[in-house]
Amino acid sequence: MKKLYLKDIAKNLNVSKTAVSLVLNNKGDENKISKETQERIIAYAKKYNYVPNQLARGLSRGKSETIGLIIPNISDTFYAQIAGFVEARAMEMGYTVVFSSSYEKPEKESKLIQSMLNRQVDGLIISSTQKNEKDILRLQENDFPFVLIDRHYPNLDTNYVIVDNFGGIYHATKHLLDLGRKKIGFVTIKSDLDAMQQRLLGYIKALDDHGVEQDGRFVSELDQKTYVTDMAEMIRAITTPEKRVDALLFSTHYLAREGLRALNELNIQIPDEVAIASFSEMSAFDLVNPPITAVIQPVQKIGDLAVDILVDEMKGDHMIKTKDKRIVLDTNFKIRKSCGA
Amino acid sequence: MKKLYLKDIAKNLNVSKTAVSLVLNNKGDENKISKETQERIIAYAKKYNYVPNQLARGLSRGKSETIGLIIPNISDTFYAQIAGFVEARAMEMGYTVVFSSSYEKPEKESKLIQSMLNRQVDGLIISSTQKNEKDILRLQENDFPFVLIDRHYPNLDTNYVIVDNFGGIYHATKHLLDLGRKKIGFVTIKSDLDAMQQRLLGYIKALDDHGVEQDGRFVSELDQKTYVTDMAEMIRAITTPEKRVDALLFSTHYLAREGLRALNELNIQIPDEVAIASFSEMSAFDLVNPPITAVIQPVQKIGDLAVDILVDEMKGDHMIKTKDKRIVLDTNFKIRKSCGA
DNA sequence: CCATTTAACTAAACCGGTTTAGTTATTGTA
DNA sequence: TACAATAACTAAACCGGTTTAGTTAAATGG
Numbered sequence: 001m002k003k004l005y006l007k008d009i010a011k012n013l014n015v016s017k018t019a020v021s022l023v024l025n026n027k028g029d030e031n032k033i034s035k036e037t038q039e040r041i042i043a044y045a046k047k048y049n050y051v052p053n054q055l056a057r058g059l060s061r062g063k064s065e066t067i068g069l070i071i072p073n074i075s076d077t078f079y080a081q082i083a084g085f086v087e088a089r090a091m092e093m094g095y096t097v098v099f100s101s102s103y104e105k106p107e108k109e110s111k112l113i114q115s116m117l118n119r120q121v122d123g124l125i126i127s128s129t130q131k132n133e134k135d136i137l138r139l140q141e142n143d144f145p146f147v148l149i150d151r152h153y154p155n156l157d158t159n160y161v162i163v164d165n166f167g168g169i170y171h172a173t174k175h176l177l178d179l180g181r182k183k184i185g186f187v188t189i190k191s192d193l194d195a196m197q198q199r200l201l202g203y204i205k206a207l208d209d210h211g212v213e214q215d216g217r218f219v220s221e222l223d224q225k226t227y228v229t230d231m232a233e234m235i236r237a238i239t240t241p242e243k244r245v246d247a248l249l250f251s252t253h254y255l256a257r258e259g260l261r262a263l264n265e266l267n268i269q270i271p272d273e274v275a276i277a278s279f280s281e282m283s284a285f286d287l288v289n290p291p292i293t294a295v296i297q298p299v300q301k302i303g304d305l306a307v308d309i310l311v312d313e314m315k316g317d318h319m320i321k322t323k324d325k326r327i328v329l330d331t332n333f334k335i336r337k338s339c340g341a
Numbered sequence: 342m343k344k345l346y347l348k349d350i351a352k353n354l355n356v357s358k359t360a361v362s363l364v365l366n367n368k369g370d371e372n373k374i375s376k377e378t379q380e381r382i383i384a385y386a387k388k389y390n391y392v393p394n395q396l397a398r399g400l401s402r403g404k405s406e407t408i409g410l411i412i413p414n415i416s417d418t419f420y421a422q423i424a425g426f427v428e429a430r431a432m433e434m435g436y437t438v439v440f441s442s443s444y445e446k447p448e449k450e451s452k453l454i455q456s457m458l459n460r461q462v463d464g465l466i467i468s469s470t471q472k473n474e475k476d477i478l479r480l481q482e483n484d485f486p487f488v489l490i491d492r493h494y495p496n497l498d499t500n501y502v503i504v505d506n507f508g509g510i511y512h513a514t515k516h517l518l519d520l521g522r523k524k525i526g527f528v529t530i531k532s533d534l535d536a537m538q539q540r541l542l543g544y545i546k547a548l549d550d551h552g553v554e555q556d557g558r559f560v561s562e563l564d565q566k567t568y569v570t571d572m573a574e575m576i577r578a579i580t581t582p583e584k585r586v587d588a589l590l591f592s593t594h595y596l597a598r599e600g601l602r603a604l605n606e607l608n609i610q611i612p613d614e615v616a617i618a619s620f621s622e623m624s625a626f627d628l629v630n631p632p633i634t635a636v637i638q639p640v641q642k643i644g645d646l647a648v649d650i651l652v653d654e655m656k657g658d659h660m661i662k663t664k665d666k667r668i669v670l671d672t673n674f675k676i677r678k679s680c681g682a
Numbered sequence: 683c684c685a686t687t688t689a690a691c692t693a694a695a696c697c698g699g700t701t702t703a704g705t706t707a708t709t710g711t712a
Numbered sequence: 713t714a715c716a717a718t719a720a721c722t723a724a725a726c727c728g729g730t731t732t733a734g735t736t737a738a739a740t741g742g
Contacts, residue, residue, distance in 0.1 A: 016692045054460045055400040056728035080421035119395045289630030397698035
């Protein structure tokens with residue numbers, strides 16, 4: 001079964017490649033190809049199941065109908081979910097998705113962007129390490145369509161779809177305060193990511209607004225690489241009788257997971273001794289012991305909107321560029337047993 | 342900043358496109374391009390950061406350096422993990438990965454295969470719905486490189502990388518029996534997947550080998566679409582005083598998750614009243630209440646091997662095809678509290 | 683009835699690379 | 713000294729589509 005090419009159809013129907021190409025691209029009418037010829041071509045193509053070579057088409061059209069997705073880590077449930085929605089939406093719109101994980105390494109991210117551009121993707125969706133301003137700027141200077149998700153560059157004017165990190169954590173903190181917790185610790189990852197900064201700020205603002213003084217606050221920043229092992233020690237340190245916290249907020253889901261593990265190992269009762277809550281969740285947070293209260297991110301919306309904005313951008317005349325789209329989505333708050341509500 | 346093309350380099354250095362192409366593809370020596378010219382070309386390309394258009398290169402070479410990954414669902418942690426390893430390994434080998442989810446629909450899978458072929462992927466890694474024999478056969482007839490993962494077609498001679506489903510569940514069942522459980526229920530999904538059949542068979546064989554009679558067995562097959570809601574009722578039914586099971590084996594991780602949820606809601610003590618274990622796990626199985634004993638699949642090995650075999654296949658001369666590679670990987674067994682060990 | 687349109691089509695250039703089949707000048711050999 | 717071999721290149725075809733700029737014959741218009 002050998003492959004059927006445009007020229008084969010042309011030859012077999014005694015018409016030109018041009019005619020076949022035009023008709024199969026729905027440009028038959030505007031190019032005055034007779035109804036009859038159009039039908040012959042379409043029938044033949046359907047009968048022998050003709051499908052164009054996308055590389056050839058991409059090369060001559062200057063576009064590949066492909067979008068690139070660069071995320072920190074596809075194995076992380078949060079990004080895996082986003083990837084799922086991005087792919088589904090992209091497919092609806094006729095695009096294929098190529099993806100790669102940057103593993104939080106700016107140089108890797110930089111290489112991936114370059115490599116995807118070589119592959120002629122028509123647009124990019126990036127959840128950046130946020131240490132790659134120059135690549136992002138370059139994309140922008142070249143009017144290359146892209147959308148940042150989950151993480152954005154606060155001082156750059158780009159399209160983005162992020163969540164209200166500040167508001168989400170503010171809500172969670174307030175909730176703990178309202179339940180009477182006075183000494184709330186905040187466990188986060190050492191990171192320059194704006195999202196992480198915002199979460200920290202939201203926590204602080206909530207404490208300030210409720211008049212919680214300096215000694216009611218404990219911020220622990222763990223190292224990305226060693227947090228799993230460091231967690232237990234850190235928790236032990238802030239649960240000593242002197243500076244005992246009565247609640248812990250985790251800035252992200254995997255920290256909450258390890259925190260829970262450590263608390264359980266230390267036999268600290270949740271929520272009686274220490275209440276906990278997490279920003280972002282994992283699929284089993286409702287089944288762990290105890291179920292964890294969490295700020296929930298609208299993953300589907302992030303994925304769908306990113307694609308919608310990008311497609312818009314890719315279709316749009318680059319010269320008459322519509323203004324950047326910046327979207328900050330609200331989070332949800334799911335109350336479970338771990339906060340003692 | 343306009344893009345630099347091969348012909349620009351040629352023009353600026355007063356050499357032919359041919360020379361530039363050959364040199365940049367490391368074919369300078371064998372084509373007797375002088376050392377000096379080679380150096381000039383390489384220096385220029387590096388200086389102005391030349392990168393070839395992959396569509397053009399792909400079109401003329403007849404290959405795209407891209408591999409397609411088709412899985413049931415990228416949002417599922419098992420497949421997300423595999424995707425991560427596949428992508429990482431593929432990148433090491435110089436390949437880009439495009440992926441799509443089939444959501445267990447054979448027609449969707451069929452379309453995806455076709456669409457990826459149009460995009461000129463050089464090879465495919467497929468976790469099939471296993472209801473698509475004709476597409477798989479077609480790939481095979483055309484000597485198109487592909488590897489099946491996680492699910493294979495038992496009656497087709499293809500490359501595959503799967504796990505020992507039978508052995509894994511046999512081990513788990515035996516473990517429960519050895520702990521003194523006599524009435525072990527098996528909860529699975531209504532499915533023709535060979536993997537699922539093997540798990541059922543492994544369970545039955547283990548019971549047979551240990552002389553457990555008919556009334557010590559309960560197999561419940563839930564519907565893929567409604568298992569979440571059906572789970573509670575089913576569990577209630579098999580925990581009635583008359584046919585009370587003292588252990589439950591779940592054929593896959595999401596069933597175990599829902600099963601645990603249902604058991605907890607019904608206030609059935611695990612493992613005292615009913616011990617449970619799962620085939621395949623999720624990242625929080627060690628944190629749920631109680632932690633779940635599980636058969637663990639070697640996700641990294643699956644991903645790595647699939648890529649290795651595929652790359653081999655893609656490089657290999659199709660005419661001198663090496664024999665199919667069929668790999669059945671051993672599972673691990675992680676004992677936690679839920680089985681009462 | 684001749685000049686213009688228009689309908690219906692096509693040849694050839696093009697996209698940006700790779701590759702085949704030469705070409706030219708120099709060196710080696712009989 | 714003539715002829716083959718070799719070194720160092722290049723022109724042009726090719727990959728499989730899309731698109732521009734025509735061409736031809738019939739229909740319309742003044």
